[in-house]
Amino acid sequence: MxxxxxxxxxxxxxxxxxxxxxxxxxxxxxxxxxxxxxxxxxxxxxxxxxxxxxxxxxxxxxxxxYHDFREEKAGKHVIKICRAEACQAMGADDLGDHAKSRLKVDWSQTTSDHKVTLEPVFCLGLCACAPAAMVDGKVVGRVSKDRMSRILDEVGA
Incomplete structure (x- = not known):
């Protein structure tokens, strides 16, 4: 040991x-x-x-x-994208694909510079404002690809 x-x-x-x-x-x-x-x-x-x-x-x-427990440290910023049905119906799958492509990671992975961890989450309780995301513990509704790009820019991704 x-x-x-x-x-x-x-x-x-x-x-x-x-x-x-x-x-x-x-x-x-x-x-x-x-x-x-x-x-x-x-x-x-x-x-x-x-x-x-x-x-x-x-x-x-x-x-x-429980998805919140991880075996490796998360990046400086953690972005969670809701994958529940209401968010999926409003484009969360495309939003997730956009974030994964931009960050060059898959779900539950951290960027090579350790700045951002991207995680799936199953319901943030913002079904009426779908698709929803959580950025460093702050819930964000109606997240488009453009808005996700701005969020990623803000966290230095």
Whole structure:
């Protein structure tokens, strides 16, 4: 185990110890770990499973089920494009293709300069303003290709 992995394990164990008394602590712990590191670091799931007395499969199943948990750090800016039905009906697929082409990445990938991560999301609650996106936690409605190009320009992509 590398020194960095050992350090992460100690920090993850401290988060688990602090939050283990919560009812249903797994999701809050995963969120806290991701907040701490920007992702779920290697070895974290094993540490969490030991601390919570859960199988690694259970912890991995939860972490892999939710799209917000990532194994690698996100870029400086995170752009999420809604892929739900209402947004699809209003052109979200073309919008996503435009963003992927412009950034030269696929879904859930980060640009080579680590500036932008592009992620799919399934409903931002702006169905009446479709297609919708989220830029660094801020929800944006009625996003056209031109508007997405301006957003990408603003984040330095």
């Amino acid at each position: 590398s020194t960095k992995t050992e350090e992460h394990s100690v920090r993850v164990a401290a988060i688990c110890d602090r939050m283990a008394a919560l009812e249903g602590p797994l999701l809050p712990i995963l969120h806290e770990v991701q907040e701490e590191f920007g992702h779920i670091p290697e070895g974290a799931l094993q540490t969490i499973s030991k601390k919570l007395n859960l199988s690694r499969a259970e912890v991995h199943g939860v972490a892999s089920f």
